[in-house]
Amino acid sequence: MLADRMKTLAPSPTLAMQAKAKAMRAQGIDVISFGAGEPDFDTPDRIKAAAIRAIEKGQTKYTEVGGIPELRAAVCQKFKRDNGLEYAPDEVTVSCGAKHTLYNIVMALINPGDEVLIPSPYWVSYPEQVRLLGGVPVPVLTPEATGFDLDPAELRRAVTPRTRMVVIDSPGNPTGAVFSPEALTAVAKLAVERDLWIVSDECYESLTYEGRHVSIASLSSEVKARTIVVNTCSKAYAMTGWRIGYAGGPKPVIKAMTDVQSQVTSNPTSIAQWAAVEALSGPQDEVAKMAGEFDRRRRVIIPALNAIPGVTCVMPKGAFYAFPNVSGLFGKRAKAGVLRGSADVCAFLLDEARIATVAGVDFGSDAHIRLSYATGLDTIKEGLRRMAAAVRTLEG
Numbered sequence: 001m002l003a004d005r006m007k008t009l010a011p012s013p014t015l016a017m018q019a020k021a022k023a024m025r026a027q028g029i030d031v032i033s034f035g036a037g038e039p040d041f042d043t044p045d046r047i048k049a050a051a052i053r054a055i056e057k058g059q060t061k062y063t064e065v066g067g068i069p070e071l072r073a074a075v076c077q078k079f080k081r082d083n084g085l086e087y088a089p090d091e092v093t094v095s096c097g098a099k100h101t102l103y104n105i106v107m108a109l110i111n112p113g114d115e116v117l118i119p120s121p122y123w124v125s126y127p128e129q130v131r132l133l134g135g136v137p138v139p140v141l142t143p144e145a146t147g148f149d150l151d152p153a154e155l156r157r158a159v160t161p162r163t164r165m166v167v168i169d170s171p172g173n174p175t176g177a178v179f180s181p182e183a184l185t186a187v188a189k190l191a192v193e194r195d196l197w198i199v200s201d202e203c204y205e206s207l208t209y210e211g212r213h214v215s216i217a218s219l220s221s222e223v224k225a226r227t228i229v230v231n232t233c234s235k236a237y238a239m240t241g242w243r244i245g246y247a248g249g250p251k252p253v254i255k256a257m258t259d260v261q262s263q264v265t266s267n268p269t270s271i272a273q274w275a276a277v278e279a280l281s282g283p284q285d286e287v288a289k290m291a292g293e294f295d296r297r298r299r300v301i302i303p304a305l306n307a308i309p310g311v312t313c314v315m316p317k318g319a320f321y322a323f324p325n326v327s328g329l330f331g332k333r334a335k336a337g338v339l340r341g342s343a344d345v346c347a348f349l350l351d352e353a354r355i356a357t358v359a360g361v362d363f364g365s366d367a368h369i370r371l372s373y374a375t376g377l378d379t380i381k382e383g384l385r386r387m388a389a390a391v392r393t394l395e396g
């Protein structure tokens, strides 16, 4: 018999879709994947070389739990350089990817029954991690009409005496939304007023296409004192497999997160840590290069989606996801039956267009599906051509 907590745990749907597309490919079916949550670029050579050097030098043993001093120094320097945030080395910690960092935060700060405000549509792991530890995720609807910007009034309405934390994810997965300065200010004001923790997931910071990324922690020292800023090497440096995420925040919280980690995983891989030192402190030009390429793709995929009857898509301001509204296709008949929700649309697109997408229902909105444009331009064009052709075959 499995533990009770497994009754509500949903496995990651994005990884499930990737696995299904891979299995179809193994059968010789030509599937185009828009499922991936990772850059299609290779990790830059300078970073690989740093890892090779670490192996050759024998830097292959246990390290400090929260990261080698060199990496914590590089993280501090990164926060200062990119976000104007001053942290001491004992105010930052390094984990096995930001997903792990976020889990450590929930472990350190959330008691059973505590409520966590999560703007919706959301990245699936936020509510799952909170639920896993007995917390209560409270979705706060962000309106599509404003490009999924956080609505301060909605946020305020969701607060109860049990609210303990608000999570913000900007630029966000799955919507690509970048929260407006007004929204960030409203979150900060509310958190100070109601004594809430702010978790600011800034994993897609480097993929901000319109304007400059602003960390909510930089709004004031009062806000910084209640914020844990989370980031990762995964997206900015195409390092998803290396598993290096990190956080900056108040010393007692960072210590608690590190203590949790000391009993669960210990340090992240020593070799990956040395690679991350190079990633964060070496020349940053490839970051902007990759962002430029994603931006070009964004400008191709969004108009192509909007050209499909029954599909509308707001222009995302960051990350590498399109989150089109496909509710205009609901009620139409495909070979396998009438499309009634986002999962039906994804199944239809996989069967009839041989393109892999992810159902919005898993991200809190059944009217949408998610397409990652972390794939080449030609693939995007072909995938969208197939999607448009498949949609034309729908009846009704």
Ligand SMILES: Cc1ncc(COP(=O)(O)O)c(C=O)c1O
Pocket (backbone or CB within 6 Å): 037, 096, 097, 098, 099, 100, 123, 169, 172, 173, 201, 203, 231, 232, 233, 234, 240, 243, 244, 245
């Ligand atoms: C919003 C968001 N946060 C965090 C992560 C975790 O990244 P990693 O664990 O690879 O650092 C992801 C990955 O998809 C993400 O989309």
